[in-house]
């Protein structure tokens with residue numbers, strides 16, 4: 001970590017992983033895109049499309065080289081992913097963006113903590129459209145996140161670098177649950193209440209008076 005420039009391992013080369021990787025590379029970070037297939041033509045095409053600043057690596061290799069690890073694989077695949085990482089996450093900040101849809105516990109925060117990492121919960125509460133374009137009418141939308149103060153400056157910097165305003169919910173069980181609950185609000189509004197996927201959040205406080 002030098003001058004705020006980080007090595008960020010984004011584990012998962014799907015639409016969320018690619019979108020976040022692009023944002024952090026544009027902000028000047030070195031991004032390792034973790035994939036099961038780093039040498040494939042498919043991933044070469046992904047890297048071409050992303051432009052500079054992103055290289056592909058196998059998940060464990062990416063995690064070991066990173067200052068910060070971000071999980072963007074399907075929620076039901078996270079246990080498999082973690083099992084293949086060995087001790088690569090020990091003492092690292094790990095941002096969990098995954099969602100286990102329909103499960104009572106949508107996040108992998110417990111498993112990430114059990115792997116010896118410091119877990120942060122973020123990016124799960126908005127659709128990928130907002131990760132690509134977080135501002136509405138020029139105003140950055142908010143990204144609620146949970147996690148301890150130890151790496152919160154680093155995590156907040158990364159959130160800002162993707163164009164959101166970070167809002168810290170705290171680091172107790174209620175904080176992680178609140179971030180998951182906001183994800184459920186997004187799903188309800190988008191898929192059941194008919195607002196459409198272009199939907200973000202803005203939290204107003206006394207500072208906005």
Ligand SMILES: NC(=O)c1ccc[n+]([C@@H]2O[C@H](COP(=O)([O-])OP(=O)(O)OC[C@H]3O[C@@H](n4cnc5c(N)ncnc54)[C@H](OP(=O)(O)O)[C@@H]3O)[C@@H](O)[C@H]2O)c1
Nearest residue numbers: 012013014015016035036072073074075077098099127128
């Ligand atoms: N889409 C959204 O709007 C959105 C918003 C917020 C949160 N999320 C959450 O973010 C995560 C990623 O969403 P996504 O839409 O990007 O999913 P996706 O397009 O399906 O991509 C997930 C990627 O994970 C990798 N993967 C799949 N199974 C794996 C396994 N067993 N082990 C390791 N890697 C595996 C695959 O990459 P390789 O084939 O290259 O290995 C795949 O491209 C999900 O948990 C989702 O719930 C999605």
